[in-house]
Structure formats: C-alpha cells, structure tokens
Amino acid sequence: MRIKLSHIGLYTASAILLTGSLSWAAGNDSTGHGAPLIASSVATSSLPVPHDLAPLSVHRSTSRYIVEQLRNGHYLRKEFDDSLSSQAFDHYLEALDNQRMYFLQSDIDALEKYRYTLDDAIRREDVDPAYAIFNIFQQRMGERLNFLIGEIDNHLLTYDFTRDETIELDRKDAAWPRDQRDQDDLWRKRLKSAALAMRLNDKPMTEIRELLSKRYRNRLKQMDQTKSEDVFQTYVNAFASAFDPHTQYFSPRTSQNFNINMSLSLEGIGAVLQTEDDYTSVVRLVPAGPADKAGSLKPAERIVSVGQGESGPLIDVVGWRLDDVVELIRGPKGSTVRLEVLPKDGEAAPARVINIVRNTVKLEEQAAQKKLLSLKQGDQTYRVGVIEIPTFYADFKAQGEGDPNYKSTTRDVAALIEELKADGIDGLVIDLRNNGGGSLQEADSLTGLFIESGPTVQVKSSRRNASVYADTDASIAWSGPMAVLVNRLSASASEIFAGAIQDYGRGLIVGSQTFGKGTVQTLVPLQRGQLKLTAAKFYRISGQSTQHQGVLPDVALPELYDTKVIGESSLEDALPWDMIQPALYRRYGDLHDVLPSLRTLHERRVADDPDFEYLRDLMARADANNQRKVISLNEVTRRKEQADDDQWRLDLENRLRKEKGEPLLASLDELDEEPADEEGSTTETTHERPPEDDALLRETGNVLMDYVNLTRQVAHVEGLPAEPATSRLGAHEG
Numbered sequence: 163m164r165i166k167l168s169h170i171g172l173y174t175a176s177a178i179l180l181t182g183s184l185s186w187a188a189g190n191d192s193t194g195h196g197a198p199l200i201a202s203s204v205a206t207s208s209l210p211v212p213h214d215l216a217p218l219s220v221h222r223s224t225s226r227y228i229v230e231q232l233r234n235g236h237y238l239r240k241e242f243d244d245s246l247s248s249q250a251f252d253h254y255l256e257a258l259d260n261q262r263m264y265f266l267q268s269d270i271d272a273l274e275k276y277r278y279t280l281d282d283a284i285r286r287e288d289v290d291p292a293y294a295i296f297n298i299f300q301q302r303m304g305e306r307l308n309f310l311i312g313e314i315d316n317h318l319l320t321y322d323f324t325r326d327e328t329i330e331l332d333r334k335d336a337a338w339p340r341d342q343r344d345q346d347d348l349w350r351k352r353l354k355s356a357a358l359a360m361r362l363n364d365k366p367m368t369e370i371r372e373l374l375s376k377r378y379r380n381r382l383k384q385m386d387q388t389k390s391e392d393v394f395q396t397y398v399n400a401f402a403s404a405f406d407p408h409t410q411y412f413s414p415r416t417s418q419n420f421n422i423n424m425s426l427s428l429e430g431i432g433a434v435l436q437t438e439d440d441y442t443s444v445v446r447l448v449p450a451g452p453a454d455k456a457g458s459l460k461p462a463e464r465i466v467s468v469g470q471g472e473s474g475p476l477i478d479v480v481g482w483r484l485d486d487v488v489e490l491i492r493g494p495k496g497s498t499v500r501l502e503v504l505p506k507d508g509e510a511a512p513a514r515v516i517n518i519v520r521n522t523v524k525l526e527e528q529a530a531q532k533k534l535l536s537l538k539q540g541d542q543t544y545r546v547g548v549i550e551i552p553t554f555y556a557d558f559k560a561q562g563e564g565d566p567n568y569k570s571t572t573r574d575v576a577a578l579i580e581e582l583k584a585d586g587i588d589g590l591v592i593d594l595r596n597n598g599g600g601s602l603q604e605a606d607s608l609t610g611l612f613i614e615s616g617p618t619v620q621v622k623s624s625r626r627n628a629s630v631y632a633d634t635d636a637s638i639a640w641s642g643p644m645a646v647l648v649n650r651l652s653a654s655a656s657e658i659f660a661g662a663i664q665d666y667g668r669g670l671i672v673g674s675q676t677f678g679k680g681t682v683q684t685l686v687p688l689q690r691g692q693l694k695l696t697a698a699k700f701y702r703i704s705g706q707s708t709q710h711q712g713v714l715p716d717v718a719l720p721e722l723y724d725t726k727v728i729g730e731s732s733l734e735d736a737l738p739w740d741m742i743q744p745a746l747y748r749r750y751g752d753l754h755d756v757l758p759s760l761r762t763l764h765e766r767r768v769a770d771d772p773d774f775e776y777l778r779d780l781m782a783r784a785d786a787n788n789q790r791k792v793i794s795l796n797e798v799t800r801r802k803e804q805a806d807d808d809q810w811r812l813d814l815e816n817r818l819r820k821e822k823g824e825p826l827l828a829s830l831d832e833l834d835e836e837p838a839d840e841e842g843s844t845t846e847t848t849h850e851r852p853p854e855d856d857a858l859l860r861e862t863g864n865v866l867m868d869y870v871n872l873t874r875q876v877a878h879v880e881g882l883p884a885e886p887a888t889s890r891l892g893a894h895e896g
Contacts, residue, residue, distance in 0.1 A: 214297040221394045222287035224690045228398050228411060229284055231686055236405050237624045237696050237737070246404055247281035249735075254295065254400035260334055261439060263348055264302040267338040273298070284401065292397035293390075300385065306349055307382045313353055314375045319367055321354050323797035329355055330792055354795050359504075362800060363512050373478060381481045391415070395691075406696050407733040408683055413691045415485065430492045431499060431518045433459060440481045441466070443506075446598060446651055449552030450527035458516040461651075462506040462727055465491075466513060469500035476502055476515070493520045506727070512804065528552045530571060532578040533853040534585055535863045539871070546863040547582035548853055549575055550593040554600030554608070554655040571600070572607040579611070579639045589643040589866045592659075593859065595673065599654025606631045609662045611639040612669070617745035619658045620701040621682060628701060630745050644669035645866040647859065648713065650723040653677035654700075660713045661702040667751040670760075670869060671713060672862045674721035678730030680709030681737055699737065705744035709737050716757055717764050717865050719858050720777040724788060756872050763868045764861065772821035773857030779814055 229242060240246060255273075259265050265273075276291045283291055329351045330336060339345035353374070360370045395413045402409040432451015435442050441464040447454040467476040468490040479487045491499055502515045533548040551571060560568035575592075582590065602619075609618040610633030622628035646660045646669055657676050663669040682698040700708050710730050723729075730736045768774040794800055808830055815833055816826045827833055854860055 214293070215300075215388065215390050215393055216293055217289045217394060218390050220690050221289055221390070224394075224688055225284050225289050225398060226287045227688055228402075228693055231693055231695060232402065232405060232409070235686065235695050235697060236409060237681065237698060238405055239624055240405055242281040242285055244278040244281065246401070247279065248277050249404040250280050250400045251277045253403050254292070254397060256334075257396050257400060258296065258299045262333050262336050262338050263345075263352070264299055264306060265338055266302070266342070266345060267340050269298055269302065270338050280401075284398075289394065289397060292393055296393045296397075300388070304382065304385060306345075307378050307385075309346065309349055310353055310378045311375065311382070313350060314371055314378065318353070318357060318371050318374070321357060323354075323358060323361065323795070325796065326799075327351065327354070327795040328792040329795060331790060351795065355793070358795055358797060358800060359513070361797060362804060377478045377480060380478070384482065387483075402693075403735060405735075406681065406737050407735055408681055408694070409696045410694045411691060412694065416691070430488075430520055431459075432521075433491075435465075435484065435488065435491075437484045438464070441504075442479060442482070442484055442487045444503075446596070449596060449598075452518050452521045456516070456518045459501065459503065459518065461723065463503045464506065465501050465503055467502040469502075469515075471498050472500070472517065474500070476500065495521050528555055529569065530574045530578060532582060534582070534587070535591070535853045535859065537854075537860070537863050537867060539864065539867055544588045544863070544867045544870075545586060546589045546591060546866060547579075547585065547587035548591045548593055548859060548863075549578050549582075551575065551597055553597055554602075554604040554659075556601045556604050570607075571604040572611060575608060576611055576639045583640075587642075589645070589863070589870060590640055591645050591647055591859065591862050591866065592669075593647045594652045594656040594660065595647055595649045595858075596651045597653075597656040598651060598677075599656060599679070602631070602655060602658070605655035605658040606633065609633060609659055610635050612641075612644065612663065613666055613750070614638060616666075616747045617703045618662050620703065620705075620742065620745055621698050622701060622742060623698040628742055628745075630703075643866055643870050645672050645862050646670070647862045648673040648676050648715065650674055650677060650721055650725060650728055653679040653712075657708040657713050658700060658702075661704075661706070661708055664713065664716070665702050665704040665749075666747065667749040667753055670717065670753065670866060671715045672717045672865055673715050673719050673858070674723075675714055675725065675729075676708075676712035677728075678708065678710045678712035678736075678739075680707050680712075680730070696737070701742050703745040703747050705741045707739050707741065709739055711739040716753065717760055719861060720774065720781055722777065722780060722784070724784060726788065753869075756869065759872055760865055760868050764865055767864060768861060771857070771861075772818050774861075776814060776818045777857065783810070 232240075233242065255265070255270075273295055276295065280291055283289070339348060356374060357367070357370050360373065361367070365373070391413045395411055395416065398411045402411055431453040432448035433453045434445040434448065436445050437443075443464045444459060444461050446461050447459065453459045465487065466480050467478045468487065469476040470490075470493070477490065479490065491501075493499060497520050498517055499520060500515055500517050502513050504513050530549055530551045533550065535546040535548050537544045537546060554571050556570040557565075557568045561570070579590070606618045613633060614636045615633050617630045617632045619631045620628040621631070644663070646663050648656065648660050648671060652660065652673070653676060657678075657680065660671050660676065664671045680700045681696045682700065683694050684697045686693040686695055702708060712730070726732055794803070812827060812830055812833075815830075819826055
C-alpha cells in the first residue's frame with residue numbers, strides 16, 4: 163500500500179508558530195539571574211494570584227480519544243504503563259518549570275505520588291492530577307512574581323553590580339530550590355541579570371526599574387488569562403512528547419493558528435518561532451520570506467520586545483504566550499515591525515533592534531534559481547552550474563486545474579538544467595542549504611531527473627511493510643558529474659533527495675550533517691482541537707533511516723549551526739536511527755575508493771584559504787561559548803567580555819579583509835551597515851553577489867572538479883576512454 167503524503171517539512175505543525183506549551187512557564191530570563199541576598203522574601207504589596215483552574219467536562223472524553231490515537235496510531239507501539247507515566251510526569255514538570263525555579267523540593271516530594279499513576283488516571287478520563295500539579299505551580303509562580311515586584315520597588319536601585327557573582331546559564335539539571343530562602347537567592351540573581359543586561363545597553367537604572375516593573379506586573383496579569391484549555395494542552399502534550407517530539411495536541415485556538423500558517427497566506431515576517439524558557443526564539447527563517455530577505459534575524463536568537471512601525475514603542479514580550487507574541491508580529495503587507503533581539507545564551511553581544519517589512523511569501527520567490535560558477539584549477543578553467551532550491555514546492559491548485567505550465571521544483575530545475583547545458587557546464591551543484599523540505603512528490607520526481615528509473619524513498623508505518631516511491635521515467639535531465647551541497651538546516655525532502663543521490667552513487671554529498679527529520683506526521687481531527695501524530699518514518703533506498711542521523715556528507719565543510727541546539731538529535735525523545743530492508747536498485751558508481759583522495763585534496767586547498775580560516779575561527783569561538791556554564795553578574799567583567807568579544811570579531815573581519823585586499827573596518831558598526839552575507843542565505847543580496855564569493859559553494863565546485871580530474875586520471879591509467887564532461891558519476895554501471 164502506498165501512503166499518500168503530499169507535503170513534508172523540517173518542522174512539524176506545532177513549531178511553525180506555536181509550541182503548545184505555556185510559554186511563560188519556564189525559568190530562564192534572557193538576562194536573568196542575580197542580586198545580593200536580602201532578608202525580605204515577600205513583596206511589600208502583593209498583587210493577587212489567579213484562582214485555581216479545573217478541567218472542562220469535554221477534556222475528559224478528549225483525553226480518552228487522544229490515548230486511543232497514541233496507542234493505536236503512533237509509529238511506536240508504546241503502552242500506557244508506569245514507565246510512560248513516569249516519563250509524562252517528568253515532561254509535565256519540565257513544561258511548567260524547565261529551569262527549576264518555581265517548584266520547591268518539598269513540592270516535588272509531595273507530587274511524586276503522581277509519578278506512576280498518571281497512566282491509570284488518563285485511561286479513566288481522569289485529568290484532575292494535571293490541574294492539581296498546575297495549581298501548585300501557579301501558586302509558586304504568583305509568589306515569585308510578587309517577590310520580583312517587591313524587589314524592584316524596594317531594592318533594585320541598591321543592587322551592587324561590582325560583586326563577583328555568577329548565575330547558571332542552564333538549570334535544567336540543577337537541584338530544585340531547597341526552601342524559600344534558596345529560591346529567593348535564585349530569583350534575585352535572575353532579576354540582577356535582567357537589570358545588568360539593560361545596563362549593558364546603557365539604560366539608566368530608573369528606566370530599568372520602570373521596564374522590569376511593567377514586565378513582571380504584566381506577567382502577573384497574564385496569569386489570570388490562563389485558561390483550563392491551556393493546562394489540558396500542556397498536560398496531554400507531556401504524554402504525546404513521551405512518544406516523540408513531533409507528536410502534539412493542538413487546542414482549538416492553536417489549531418486555528420496552525421491551519422493559517424500551513425496555508426502560507428499569512429502576512430508576517432516568515433520566521434518559525436518557538437518558546438524557549440521565557441523567550442520567543444527563532445527556529446529558522448522561511449526561504450525568501452521577509453526576515454530571510456532582510457538578513458538581520460538569525461536562528462537561535464531571542465525576541466525580547468516588539469514594536470509597530472518605524473518608531474512605535476517597543477513592547478516587552480519576555481514571558482508572554484507564544485501565540486500572543488505572534489499576534490504582535492503579524493500585520494498587513496507593507497507595514498514595518500521592529501524586533502529587539504538577544505543572541506542565544508552564552509554570547510556576550512548586547513540586544514539590538516531590527517526592522518522587517520511584513521509581506522507574504524510568494525511561490526515564485528521560493529523557486530529554484532541558477533548560477534554559473536567559474537573555477538580555476540592549475541591552467542584549467544571550469545564552468546560549474548549551480549541550482550539553488552530553497553524549498554520543494556509545487557502549485558497543486560494549478561496542477562489540479564490542468565494548467566500545463568504549473569510551477570514545481572522538478573519542472574523548474576529541468577528547465578534550468580537545459581539553460582546550463584547551453585552554457586557548456588562541466589558539472590552541476592544542487593544547493594540545498596537551509597532547505598527545510600516541502601513536497602514529497604517533488605523530492606521523488608527531482609531525483610528522477612538524475613537517474614534512469616528506480617526507487618527514491620521508502621515510507622514505513624509500524625504495522626505495515628514499507629511503501630516504495632519510485633521514478634518510472636527513464637529520461638535523464640543531467641547525466642554528468644554532480645554534487646549536492648547541504649547543511650544542518652537541510653531536512654525532510656532535502657534529506658530524501660540527498661540520500662537517494664548518495665545511495666545510487668550518482669553524486670557527491672558535500673557540506674555538513676543534515677537535520678535528521680525522518681518522520682511523517684498526520685493530522686487527526688478531534689471533537690475538540692486536533693492531534694498531530696507521527697505515523698511513519700522515511701527510509702533511504704539503502705534501508706537507512708534519515709531520522710536522527712540525517713545524511714552524512716562525503717566531504718565535510720564547516721558548520722556554523724550548533725548541532726547541540728539545532729537538529730533532530732537535539733530534541734528530547736526523538737525517534738532513533740534504524741534500518742529496514744533495502745529496496746532493489748542498481749548503483750551508478752562506487753565513490754568510496756576515490757573519497758580519501760578527494761578529502762585530502764580538499765583539506766590541502768582549504769588549509770590556508772582565508773575564508774575557511776575565518777569559518778574555522780567562528781566555529782571555535784562558538785564552541786567555546788557553548789561550553790560556558792555560568793555568566794558573570796559583575797558589570798565590569800561583563801563589559802570587558804563584551805568589549806573583548808567585539809574586538810575579537812573586528813580583528814577576525816579585518817584579517818579576512820586584509821587577505822582579500824578589501825578596506826579594513828574601524829568598528830563593527832561599519833559591518834552592521836553592510837548587507838548581510840550569511841552562509842546559505844537566500845536573501846536578494848546573496849542572489850546578486852558572485853557565486854565565487856560564497857566559500858562553501860566555491861569549494862563544493864572544486865571538490866566536484868577534483869572528482870572529474872581523478873576519474874580522468876584513472877581512465878587514462880586503465881586505458882579506458884576519457885569521459886570529459888560526464889565522468890563516472892553519470893555512467894550507469896548496470
């Protein structure tokens with residue numbers, strides 16, 4: 163049986179703009195964490211704490227149906243037993259308080275009675291434990307916010323920023339606070355860190371006190387907006403996430419937002435957002451979307467405030483629900499939204515404000531584009547065709563209406579290949595960097611442009627044999643040498659295509675380990691909301707899963723994305739990599755014998771290459787930042803760290819400029835004024851610049867030409883006819 167799947171992507175429904183967890187419930191403030199110990203532990207003028215919440219009657223029947231779907235429809239055959247109950251218990255506490263800042267150890271001890279009983283309760287349609295746990299959490303949260311408000315009103319202006327204090331960047335594995343005094347110290351440090359971050363942006367303490375007071379008073383008011391539906395969604399998702407991170411329940415409101423986003427008709431900035439601790443963080447940018455074109459917003463950055471227009475006031479959104487933040491960012495086409503963003507934790511850079519003009523993402527702007535890369539090796543000059551594919555797209559509406567000229571990835575790439583052939587190219591690079599997926603049919607048919615016929619991918623549910631997608635068209639658009647360039651944000655359909663090209667031995671895979679999103683989700687309508695369920699997994703024709711491990715490159719290039727933060731392997735309880743029986747197929751060639759020589763040539767060439775030295779230095783710096791466990795709350799120390807970081811970056815930029823004969827920078831402000839030039843970006847600026855300026859693309863072309871030359875040498879030694887433009891990458895061995 164062939165599973166019908168029309169659209170796949172890097173992130174599943176919930177992550178497109180909503181996460182389904184209570185966005186304000188985690189513990190780590192962007193800024194954070196510190197202040198001297200002061201005896202007072204209760205705000206002088208406490209504000210009211212919202213009343214306890216209870217389940218709606220419909221939640222009980224909905225929970226039963228969700229349990230049935232998880233047990234019978236999920237790819238994993240997982241029983242609702244004590245083991246699952248314990249896992250769901252931990253996930254629920256993490257969803258509420260993942261930085262271990264709200265609950266006391268005594269609370270956790272008292273709640274342990276639920277650890278092995280949640281499975282029995284939810285099977286009986288009993289969701290009362292969810293609300294019992296939540297109401298304790300909400301009480302603690304109210305106490306903490308009242309404490310902060312009291313600290314801000316009474317003590318903030320006396321905080322000593324010359325003390326040598328530190329605060330943990332990540333408390334996910336820390337001990338729960340032992341008592342209220344221990345908890346007060348943690349929260350004073352959080353408040354001190356928040357204030358220090360603003361001081362580093364040169365805000366006066368009076369303004370800082372006003373901003374922080376407004377932030378935490380607003381959060382206390384927002385607590386009263388929490389509904390029974392929010393608690394239910396978070397609780398059942400604790401069970402769902404115990405199956406895998408892409409299975410998720412959507413409440414009616416979340417479902418509506420998801421359906422709007424999947425239609426791609428939403429006018430906004432084109433960014434995939436999620437909740438991380440108290441922050442709205444950027445997961446990825448939609449190719450050719452407004453944020454991608456602006457080039458100023460980066461994955462893993464955190465949005466701390468949102469403003470409307472060129473000069474509208476910036477509204478602090480730390481601790482807000484994600485859907486409320488999204489509502490602020492959305493707006494009519496042509497209008498401007500201003501975002502104040504912080505780098506990810508551990509980086510010393512200050513907050514900055516960026517402007518993005520809202521727009522819709524148009525299909526034609528996501529279309530494949532061609533470039534011509536000119537490379538010189540010795541006395542020989544090569545012409546390498548490059549086709550950049552931002553996403554796997556198809557105009558299904560036009561196709562269904564019988565439009566013979568409907569747009570699709572495969573049709574556009576085939577036309578571009580013909581144009582590149584006319585240019586007399588010596589090889590072809592398919593650039594899939596940052597391509598998060600799209601249409602499965604397009605991944606299937608695009609593979610068919612480079613093979614005569616045969617399987618392209620296998621899709622398997624847990625209770626059925628694998629279904630095999632196959633190309634049945636014997637025609638080939640390009641039989642010559644080819645390479646596929648990937649990075650950590652190449653996912654789903656990109657991994658299917660790259661995996662098939664690698665398994666057939668049809669081309670070289672160059673770049674870095676891909677995302678590893680190898681699961682298939684389906685939407686199940688419920689009487690209240692809907693359930694996104696992982697129902698199947700993708701497998702390569704070799705039988706290897708694309709899940710978790712992704713596709714490993716034949717020749718590795720530097721990767722600037724942190725694989726500990728971005729990628730399937732970074733997600734808790736992600737399904738594992740495994741194998742099934744391979745499909746029947748014939749390889750076009752075996753590249754393994756030549757790979758050691760290709761890697762040696764590559765390493766020699768980039769050893770002294772200024773661009774690669776630059777990338778290696780950036781990677782080393784990022785790795786060092788990722789190793790930081792604490793951050794200082796001493797203002798002099800932090801300013802020195804920030805100045806050192808700025809000077810390091812300025813020196814790095816100027817070393818590269820000096821090597822390239824470009825004018826040096828006097829300050830980083832000059833760099834900020836230049837157009838963005840990020841690796842793999844799909845901005846208009848990137849499209850217009852010469853492809854030779856893209857170091858990773860240039861080196862991919864060089865690796866491909868190395869292969870052509872090596873196979874020519876082998877052919878000469880073996881007395882075989884030389885294969886000038888096609889090489890053995892395109893010669894079918896069957």
